Amino acid sequence: MTDSEPVIGPATYFRPEHRTGLDARTLALVDRREAVLSPGYRLFYAHPVEFVRGSGTKLYTRDGDEYLDVYNNVPSVGHAHPRVTAAIAEQSALLNTHTRYLHEGLVDYAELLLASFPAALDTLTLVCTGSEANDLALRVATGATGHRGVIVTENAYHGVTTEIAAISPSLGGVGSLAEWVRTVRPPSGDGTAMVADARAAIAALQAAGHGVAALIVDTAFASDGFIAPSAETRAALAAVQALVRAAGGLVIADEVQPGFGRLGTRGAGSGAAEATLWGFPRHDLEPDLVTIGKPMANGLPVAGLVARRDLMRAFGERVRYFNTFAGTPVSIAAARATWEVLHDEQLPEHAADVGDELRGMLAELAGRHDRLRGVRGSGLYLGVDVVDPESGDPDSPAAVALVSGLRERRILISASGRDNAALKLRPPLPFSRADAERFITELDGALEDLG
Amino acid sequence: MTDSEPVIGPATYFRPEHRTGLDARTLALVDRREAVLSPGYRLFYAHPVEFVRGSGTKLYTRDGDEYLDVYNNVPSVGHAHPRVTAAIAEQSALLNTHTRYLHEGLVDYAELLLASFPAALDTLTLVCTGSEANDLALRVATGATGHRGVIVTENAYHGVTTEIAAISPSLGGVGSLAEWVRTVRPPSGDGTAMVADARAAIAALQAAGHGVAALIVDTAFASDGFIAPSAETRAALAAVQALVRAAGGLVIADEVQPGFGRLGTRGAGSGAAEATLWGFPRHDLEPDLVTIGKPMANGLPVAGLVARRDLMRAFGERVRYFNTFAGTPVSIAAARATWEVLHDEQLPEHAADVGDELRGMLAELAGRHDRLRGVRGSGLYLGVDVVDPESGDPDSPAAVALVSGLRERRILISASGRDNAALKLRPPLPFSRADAERFITELDGALEDLG
DSSP states (O other), X not given: OOSSGGGSOGGGBOOGGGGGGSOHHHHHHHHHHHHHBOTTOOOXXXXXXXXXXXXXXXXXXXXXOEEEESSOOSSTTOBTOHHHHHHHHHHHHHXXXXXXXXXXXXXXXXXXXXXXXXXXXXXXXXXXXXXXXXXXXXXXXXXXXXOOEEEEETTOOOOSSHHHHTTOGGGTOGGGXXXXXXXXXXXXXXXXXXXXXXXXXXXXXXXXXXXXXXXXXXXXXXXXTXXXXXXXXXXXXXXXXXXXXXXXXXXXXXXXXXXXXTTOOOOGGGOOTTOSSSSGGGGTOOOSEEEEOGGGGBTBSOEEEXXXXXXXXXXXXXXXXXXXXXXXXXXXXXXXXXXXXXXXXXXXXXXXXHHHHHHHHHHHHHHXXXXXXXXXXXXTEEEEEXXXXXXXXXXXXXXXXXXXXXXXXXXXXXXXXXXXXXXXXXXXXXXXXXXXXXXXXXXXXHHHHHO | OOSSGGGSOGGGBOOGGGGGGSOHHHHHHHHHHHHHBOTTOOOBSSSOOBEEEEEBTEEXXXXXXXXXXXXXXXXXXXXXXXXXXXXXXXXXXXXXXXXXXXXXXXHHHHHHHHTTSOTTOOEEEEESSHHHHHHHXXXXXXXXHSOOEEXXXXXXXXXXXXXXXXXXXXXXXXXXXXXXEEEEOOSOTXXXXXXXXXXXXXXXXXXXXXXXXXXXXXXXXXXXXXXXXXXXXXXXXXXXXXXXHHTTOEEEEEOTTXXXXXXXXXOGGGOOTTOSSSSGGGGTOOOSEEEEOGGGGBTBSOEEEEXXXXXXXXXXXXXXXXXXXXXXXHHHHHHHHHHHHHHHTTHXXXXXXXXXXXXXXXXXXXXXXXXXXXXXXXXXXXXXXXXXXXXXXXXXXXXXXHHHHHHHTTEEOEEETTTTXXXXXXXXXXXXXXXXXXXXXHHHHHHHHHO
């Protein structure tokens, strides 16, 4: 499983040979688009889809056809949520400046957000994208430690700036990484592999003169196959964290995708490990820096870095950093409204409940279709492998066929993973039990069609 | 003169010792802000200002006090322009997804935008910030050339990602640059210094094994003191461009600040060098890559890279690049509305006209006050030095005192430059003749106060 669009297999994309199957309007728009946008842009589906309207968990085409969205994690409180869009409209009509003037909204939001973190993580810096957040986290870490080395999991994805693409093996494999990057296996199984790898990575980085600036992990380990927290993962991560700290390095939790309740929250009073909007406490990780983004403002470019104050003080003394578009009144109004909807509609708790039901339905379906295997994940961030029924091996063509079949059945989903043979589910959080049933019915049908 | 907020002198910022002068409400908000935001955040002015509303070239405090904005270049078509805010509100309520589905608005906008560039620059990639645009441009250039070396002007500012901070001497001087960066003097005077420096930089980069990936220049050369196009600058830049190309490097024009008409446009039919929204044609530069941003969507985080198609095709074959928040329907609706207002209200032409008048008024004022010298710039992007009347040397304390004095007179402006002794003017483009007169009157008064 991978956690990011860039690593979704090319087979689910539109390619020139698909042109012949398109209606005239779609073909004309595709051709105009390809004439002006970079050839690096990709369109989903052999039969691309054009949406003009969204609401909740549904997207609508020009012709009014309704699609169920099991793919989009950015509009986390639902497409075009009226409270968020009203907040954006209202603030846009008033004022949109920057953080060098006082603005109460920024301070209010920062206080709300930081209250959801452990006390030591008391300092917020706003940026525009998850890539910028991880880029800044690494700048802080390399400056604070005086080291250059970075440790990532073996199929990690953290973003697209020059610096962050160089620590993202999922974008192009280990060969694309910078010389100061080492990979470790995720804390799966009994976790000993990760600890052994971390020991070796630290030794190698020190031997090469890079030292260890940071370990950075996606706390859902989504691109490494979704690692559920357990006594073993906690022990492994505690050991790795201690090794990194002993080498003078910092720990960065990348919550850009798992954060803001996507993994499901059990409620503050429950005493459960899931009584949090974030992934890192579930693994007992104690990060020095936490990056957040994607669902933060339900679609406006808002992201952030939450950190220990001493680290940011040292950074601020050493480096002048100002991000023009970050923390503006409109961005913050959108983030604040998203935060309020998340809480007022109890979406993280809903994600836990409906996620459990959906996982159960998927497991039941996997019991009836031997092409499905390995249902996993947490809350509304789930994955399931598509395999060859005979060999049990990952079956990328079948996964791609399912994604296409589901698109024709008006369900949006993606195939991803290192083998491009896993289905990844990450719908807007208001995803209902009825949505789950509709999805399962159509997946069942698409599996039947596959034979 | 510098072109970016990060390099504005610390003396114009709020510092702890200014707390004693604040009213209770401001003090409380400042204290709350400092408790949650990174110590790297800066507030303008010893007496920080809190705005709650903006319109055109004016900003308003909670108490209804009106300030004239001579500082903010992002809200380029005016604060809270009703057409832009209506477009944002309308699109937010409809749909905000990403570029992997078809959306007509994205294609329409790309066509409009690209029509303003030379035919060879025919391919658009959208990102969220100017830093991301320059970071991507360098990734494309290093990949296309197989080289690592980058040449920048000696006080350049290009952004804040790890990669781009490492090519921005204005953030921390030459010592903060990466080993694969060399600086050249800007094309001032007869331009021969820049050509000699470029020759040396290329030789040094090649000798160090880096080769030359790119020359990148801000086409207003704002942070290098605003270089006006002339026969000499054109000859110098043509020579440098040829040297860089001969070394296998590419040319990147950074239009993040000068672009979208800020330098003033003379009208397409005028035959003037200024018949363009961009800075690079004025210098006869022929860039391979152009980065754009800041005013592109009047405040929403929208930026882009305009490039030769062959470069982006090669990049797309080599690298998977997807930017979640870039080119979304809401971003594009804001950019489209900003573009339409810019044209319908003829703001680039207005910037040329009122910019000329303002420059004339400044020159007249400099004739009466020997503290002002060296009025320069183009359109509504102007600078003037503040000097010691006796020695003629840059006088940073006087510049800071003028900025503070103007703030008390409800005029927003900044002091910047390597010596922090220049006033920089870059108001929203609807800046009127009456606004210019008000500014000059208050600057005159602030100069009188200074004695």
